[in-house]
Amino acid sequence: MSYPDDIIANSLNSPSVFKDSYKLNPDYIPEKLPHRDSKLSELTIAFRDIVADPGKTSVRVVITGRTGTGKTVTSMVFGDRFSKIIREKGIKLQYIHVNCHKQRTLYLITQDIAEQLKLSIPPRGLSSQEVFKIIHDYLDRRNMHIIITLDEFDYFLTTSSMEDIYFLVRLYDELAVTLKRISYLFIVRDISIISTLDKTIKDHIARNIIEFSPYTSDELYDILQDRVKIAFQKNAVTDDAVRFIADTNGFDKGGSGNARLSIETLELSGKIADSERSPIVTLQHAKEANSRINQEASLILDELKYLELHSLLLVKAVINLVKKENRESFPIGKVEEEYTKVCDLFREEPRRHTQVYEYMRRLKLMGIFNTMQSGKGMRGRTTLISLTFPVSQELDDYITKLIGALKNSKQE
Template identity: 45%
Template sequence: MLVVLHSISWMKVLVTHVEYIPLRDPLSGASLESARRIMEEAFIKPSVFRRKEALYPEYVPPSLPHRENQLRRLAEIFKPLIVNPGEASIKAVVVGGVGTGKTVTTRVFGTELRSIARRRGIDVRYVHINCHRDRTLYEVVSEIARQADVPISQRGFSPHEIFGYVHQYIDRQRSFLLIALDEFDYFVDAAGSDAVYFLMRVYDEHPELTKRINYILIMRSLSGLSKVDSATYSYVTRYIVSFEPYRSRELRDILRQRRDEAFHPGTVGDDVIGYIADLEGSDKGGSGNARAAIETLLLAGEAADSEGSQVVSVEHVRRARGYVAPDVVTISDSLQYLSLHELLVLKALIRNLRRSQAPYVTMGSVENEYRDICRLYDEKPRRHTQLYEYVVNMRRMGIVE
């Protein structure tokens, strides 16, 4: 088997995530004083940023420009949960490419639905699970139990038993669950059609039960459901909310909102905003990826700070673009969900590619390097079949091909 990084030109970006360079010697008193001086200077240095965190991927903005229709559609679909709670188990599929606002819109909807329900005396608990990280049925139901505050020791129980206990508990509490399964494509691929059937059709065998569990399935494409049987496919895709790539004018509005939150007034002009929006806008030949556009704005601001500039210029944007591409954004997001040994395998792959300067390496050479790294970190190496599964998973994530 041959293994190659998804985009070899971005190998340096990946290395920064998985390579660790230890300090060889403890700092002397003199060097400590020098380090302290350098740090103090950095802390008092002026910055174009006011609230940098408003540009981070996990940030939830106060409003969602150009996603009002999707919010309205979700409200229409889940209206029975407010008007006639428990009459039906509602499922909706949110589908769209990377950076089209699926996750943030779903989070805002889930949070607001919970608040609206509470004001009406209905206890709706919102659970958001990323299936990049939690890929198996056991991991998903365990995370549902944890986020829903279900008091259960998960050790020794099967996923079916855990899920049954979750339902018993919320039934006793007269509560309801809205479960968002983000990156659901990966769960389908990893856990299989039986796991999907179990979660989605939990009430088929017990129609008399109050329907307390509801789902939002967040996917990049409906083709991710190709593994499920036709009946389950039809059952799951009854309600679909589509998220199209952002156009240039839409990205302008999003970037202006983030600029006003993240930067000091007057540091980022509309020319910079327009330039980034035109680079990424789907109608201008870009990906329509708001996440990449916001990341570009963040890196452009950091470039301005690094040279002591009081304003962010188009030239800073050009420099930032060298570090931002849709593949890099996707891969960077994926790395945080890799297990320790998946990271060690990736480290072995990068070392092999860097040493050989070849476009690809064999699975055997990666495995040998991986075992050397395990000895270095005093970790017990996994078997060949497990390593193969790691590589298959990273291929599914778009990290290797």
């Protein structure tokens, strides 16, 4: 065979550490969910009113937690199994999962729900309210109940009109029905978005909040070992490699506690091993994969080095808030308040309000801060600030060191 076909054919047939790499894909739903048994149980308890007295109440549950903590996968597994078990008890229940980031408007959400119910809706001319009425009539005719999961609900709350939020959440104030056939599971990354909502909306949502904590390194280790068993050849991944990935991402060791990132690192480690024609995934492969995945984060660390003192104090303020409150975004006023405290701690005179806002604007332009308008459903609109990168103990120490160095150089 001639060049370059020989290379391609050779690589195509070269051995692989993978047995079934699809099982590392984000869309793959694993059979087991280590360390989420208690969440499956909490969800069941929250929704069991549907079984006790079908149609009496519309259950509302909120799942909250950082990215990669298993919110989506756990709710999908729960929905699938719960509806099957309930069906065996003679209650027709369907689980419907809608991603509000993909279906960005109330109209698209209702269309998606109808589609999942295999209900054909005339393509044009009907309002979302009318579509909901058709859905409800359909459920009545079939004597069915549904749990609608609105994943990435933060997006809906921040982009939709007050009217649409009201309608969706307060559904049964608007629809005159005898049996409440629709229950909701709302998934939000940041619970503060709920606490700043109007009381009339909040009361309909925040009755039952289930929190998903970031995974510890031991928890990630178990999750990764499960994937190693199903996705890799026997004995192809060293224990050192798995332990390393679990330790760098474990929340208790200063990582973000993100299972997605950990699985991605495992997959990349395998690809690197394959490209080197190594029959096993070693610690070195895991380290290489980790540094490639974290390259973006290290670019940000580089930028932080060149910040002036008060921008650093602002970054430190947000880090403090993330650690204290275990969430990601904060109203701008709260950040300024924390900044004043940080200044006190470092014996620095805080800058004036307008100057602080100018620093924040620059941090946003540099890609260090993210800003987002709070939802229309919130009392008064405010800007919410978050960091564009995950907080770790290492980062916190690094910023403190940079602040110390700048203060020293000022005194000299």
